[in-house]
Amino acid sequence: MISQKLNDQITRIGPQTAAGAVLRRYWQPAALADELRASNGAVPVNLLGERLALVRDASGDLVLATRVSSPDEPPAHYPDPQSIELVEGGPVYPVVEKKGMVFTYMGPGTPPAFPNFDCFRAPDSHVFAFKGLWECNWLQALEVGIDPAHASFLHRFLQDEDPSDGYGRQFRDKAAHTDMPMTQVLREYPRPDIEVEQTDFGLKITALRHMANDLTHVRVTNQIFPQAICIPMSREMIITQWHVPIDDENCYWYTMFTSFAKPVDKDVMREQRLKEHRLPDYAPLKSRANNYHYNPDEQESLTYTGMGLDINVHDQWAVEGLGPIQDRTREHLGRGDAAIVRYRQMLRKAIKAVESGEEDMLPMRGGADVGRIVGPLSNDAIASTHDWKQASFLTDMQRRAECPWDASV
Incomplete structure (x- = not known):
C-alpha cells in the first residue's frame, strides 16, 4: 500500500502535476488518422487535462491548438468540428503522423526521437491502429497490461475455439510448436513465475508457466516508458498499446497491431472493433451503464466474466471497477505484482529527475541513441525448462528472419 499523497503524485496528470510533467516529455497519441480523414474540419482532442483541436496552421501544417470548451464539457466530448473556436495565444503543440496515429509533443524543449520499434518501422500495410475509451485513470489501465498473471483468470475461456477462426483476436492462436490453444495454456497453468528486468526503453517482463514433461511456456511482454506496453497477440502479430490520459479520471487506449508475416486485413480488424465501439468518441458499447452485457449463463459455461469474447471488455470492467x-x-x-512495483519505482524516479532538472536521466531521453532501440521482443514460446531463454530468443529471431520487411535486431 502507498500513501494518498503518493497515489495522487503518480496518477494525476494536469499541466502542473508531477506525473503530468513526465508524460509531457514524451510523444503522446492524440488521434487516429481515421479521425482526420472522417473530419470536415478541426478534430477535437482531449488530452492530459487540456481541451485541444487538430487544425492546420497558416502554413498548412497540422498542429494541436488550444480550443474553447465549456466548464461542464464531458471528458471525451466531440463537439461539432465546424463550431470549434481556438484560444488566441494559447499553447500550440507539434504533431506527427505515424502508422495510422497522430502523435503530439506537449513538453518543453526539443521532442525526443521515436525509437526504432517494430510498430514504427513496419510498412503501413502491416500496421493497423485503433483506440477505445475507458472511464478510469490511466495508471490502473496501464497496470493491468503489465500484470502477466491476470490473463489466466480475467481472460479465462472455458471452451477453446478453433484458432483458425480467430484472426485479429488475442489468445486465439496455438502455442508455438504445439497443438495446444493459448486459451488452454493460460487456463491450465494460471500462476506463472514472473521475471522483470530494466531495459533502455522500460521493462522486459517474462512470465514462465511450468508445464508437464519438463516444458515451460515463456511469454515475453514489455512496458515502454512512460505508459505503453508491447505484447504478443499471436505468433504473427504484436500489439503496441499506449494508455493515454484524457484527464485524471478517463483515458484512451491507443493500439498499433503489427504483423510480421502477411499484411494486416484492416477492413476486418476495423469492422471487428467497430462492432464493440461507437463513433465519433470510440466509447465501448458495453459499459457500466449496461453492466457490460453480463450474462450468467455465459459465465457458467464459456467465459470467466460472462461478458463476451472481447478481452478488451474484460479489462475495461476490471479497471473501471476500481473507481475513477x-x-x-x-x-x-x-x-505476481513484480512488474507493477518496478514500474512505480521507475515512474517515481522519473518524477524526481524532472523536478531536479535532470531530464537526461529519463528513459529514451538525453544522450540516449534512441534510434538504436529496436524490437522489443514480444512473443510466446514453449521450450525445455532448462533452456527457455535461448528458445524464446530463437523463436523471435526465426519470426524476424522470415519477415518480408526489415525486422532485424
Missing part, C-alpha cells in the same frame, strides 16, 4: 482513480492506500501487492 484506484485507491492504492489499501492494496496489498504480492509476488
Whole structure:
C-alpha cells in the first residue's frame, strides 16, 4: 500500500502535476488518422487535462491548438468540428503522423526521437491502429497490461475455439510448436513465475508457466516508458498499446497491431472493433451503464466474466471497477505484482529527475541513441525448462528472419 499523497503524485496528470510533467516529455497519441480523414474540419482532442483541436496552421501544417470548451464539457466530448473556436495565444503543440496515429509533443524543449520499434518501422500495410475509451485513470489501465498473471483468470475461456477462426483476436492462436490453444495454456497453468528486468526503453517482463514433461511456456511482454506496453497477440502479430490520459479520471487506449508475416486485413480488424465501439468518441458499447452485457449463463459455461469474447471488455470492467482513480492506500501487492512495483519505482524516479532538472536521466531521453532501440521482443514460446531463454530468443529471431520487411535486431 502507498500513501494518498503518493497515489495522487503518480496518477494525476494536469499541466502542473508531477506525473503530468513526465508524460509531457514524451510523444503522446492524440488521434487516429481515421479521425482526420472522417473530419470536415478541426478534430477535437482531449488530452492530459487540456481541451485541444487538430487544425492546420497558416502554413498548412497540422498542429494541436488550444480550443474553447465549456466548464461542464464531458471528458471525451466531440463537439461539432465546424463550431470549434481556438484560444488566441494559447499553447500550440507539434504533431506527427505515424502508422495510422497522430502523435503530439506537449513538453518543453526539443521532442525526443521515436525509437526504432517494430510498430514504427513496419510498412503501413502491416500496421493497423485503433483506440477505445475507458472511464478510469490511466495508471490502473496501464497496470493491468503489465500484470502477466491476470490473463489466466480475467481472460479465462472455458471452451477453446478453433484458432483458425480467430484472426485479429488475442489468445486465439496455438502455442508455438504445439497443438495446444493459448486459451488452454493460460487456463491450465494460471500462476506463472514472473521475471522483470530494466531495459533502455522500460521493462522486459517474462512470465514462465511450468508445464508437464519438463516444458515451460515463456511469454515475453514489455512496458515502454512512460505508459505503453508491447505484447504478443499471436505468433504473427504484436500489439503496441499506449494508455493515454484524457484527464485524471478517463483515458484512451491507443493500439498499433503489427504483423510480421502477411499484411494486416484492416477492413476486418476495423469492422471487428467497430462492432464493440461507437463513433465519433470510440466509447465501448458495453459499459457500466449496461453492466457490460453480463450474462450468467455465459459465465457458467464459456467465459470467466460472462461478458463476451472481447478481452478488451474484460479489462475495461476490471479497471473501471476500481473507481475513477484506484485507491492504492489499501492494496496489498504480492509476488505476481513484480512488474507493477518496478514500474512505480521507475515512474517515481522519473518524477524526481524532472523536478531536479535532470531530464537526461529519463528513459529514451538525453544522450540516449534512441534510434538504436529496436524490437522489443514480444512473443510466446514453449521450450525445455532448462533452456527457455535461448528458445524464446530463437523463436523471435526465426519470426524476424522470415519477415518480408526489415525486422532485424
